[in-house]
Amino acid sequence: MSENSKKGRGRRVNLASAGGGKSPVQYPAESLDLDAAITSFIRYCRIRNLTQDTLNFYRDTLLELTRQLQKQNVERPIDIVKDTIMVALETKRSTPIKRGKAETPADATMDKLTRSWRAFFNWMHSESFVEINPFVGLGKAKSERSIIETFSNAQMKSLLNAPNRSTFTGLRDYTIMLTLLDTGIRISELEGISLHHVNWSDRTVKVYGKGRKERLVPISRALEKALRNYTEVRGVLDCDSLFVNIDNNTFKVRGIQQAIKLYGQDARIKGVRVSPHTFRHTFAKMYIMNGGDAFSLQKILGHTSLDIVRMYVNLFGTDISEKHDRHSPLENL
Structure with missing residues (x-):
């Protein structure tokens, strides 16, 4: 085969025109x-x-x-x-x-x-719609790794004290924040929880994560008690969603985000974004600092890889402040 023949064997556009090149390419x-x-x-x-x-x-x-x-x-x-x-x-x-x-x-x-x-x-x-893929040779951009923002214990207590639990919405929002803190689930996963997803005997909640992947997330005895109290006040409704709004319909992501943001303002939380995802980071931090392992955390959070979980372990695997107090050169002079 000649060199010219080889050069002519480039990737073709996936549409043939009659006459083998005599007619304009369609x-x-x-x-x-x-x-x-x-x-x-x-x-x-x-x-x-x-x-x-x-x-x-x-x-x-x-x-x-x-x-x-x-x-x-x-x-x-x-x-x-x-x-x-x-x-x-x-x-x-x-x-x-x-x-x-x-x-x-x-x-x-x-x-x-x-x-x-x-x-x-x-x-x-x-699909041969383009002959050249413009991303070939274009690597992934390097990004800065910023410190993950989490709530302190004092901030968390202030947030949990913000809702008026004598009202239905206040009790519901308090229970939502407890659920986010105890499970680390995503806000979209929380919205999708139905009453029948709560397994009281096993103390687990079934959630649907990214890519329609379902998983069982364990809940503590303290959260089980709070959920039982909330569901009793919630009562029997046509809507099967666990968390409902004042009209007894599903409490949507946007409404949950707005409610938590307002509680953050009421609690005068500064220096950290008050959002459902900060609860997720806070859960991961406290789980690791309390002795939890990376593999179980990965399953609870629903991550497909250990990359993000390793980041939590690297950041919170040891209590740096406590170790600094013990080993500080200045303290030991």
Whole structure:
């Protein structure tokens, strides 16, 4: 085989035209129209039975890709090369977010965009809608690792004292915060708990995590007692959700987030974000500091890998303040 023949064996676009190259190449819509390509990709994700949250994630992040490409006057996927993506990421990174005082996007935001765009172009290339995958050779950006914010014991007690437990909503919110602290579950998982997911005899709660993966999370005797008290006040309803709003419908994520934020203001919590996810970090911290191991923590939190759990262990595996007090050069002079 001649050298020229070998060179001619490049990756072809997945649409044949009659006449073997005598006629102009007829590209599929996905090669020429970014909106068409995104629509096909979302359809592919839906056929794979990905969750609605994942579909929304791809829609939002690919919409940002469209915005960035418009700034470069690039409309056709077949015209996108590595430099196009690098300029898009660089532009996004340097664009201030309009949220109070100007700030640049967080590393986590940039990581989400990169993961989504990479998955999109991997699919585009595998389907032969583009001949060159612009992400080949484009490594993962290095991100800063910031200290994980958690509640102190004093802050936690102040938060738990904030709700008025003589009212239904106050008792419900108090029980929600106890549940978040005792289990470390995600806010979306808490919203999805139904009454029949609580196994009183085994003291476990069934939750549905990311990717529709269900797991059993243990609960303490103290939380069992609080949940029994709450469910008795909650009463028998048509709605099967464990936590309900004042209209006896499912208490949604947004409402839970807002309630916890307001309790943080009432308790005058400073220096830490008062959110459901901070409860998750606080649970992990206290679990490790109280002698829990990484493998059981991984199962409780529902992480697919040990990477994040190792981070908790590295940060909270020993009581650094206590050790510093014992071994401080100044204290031992």
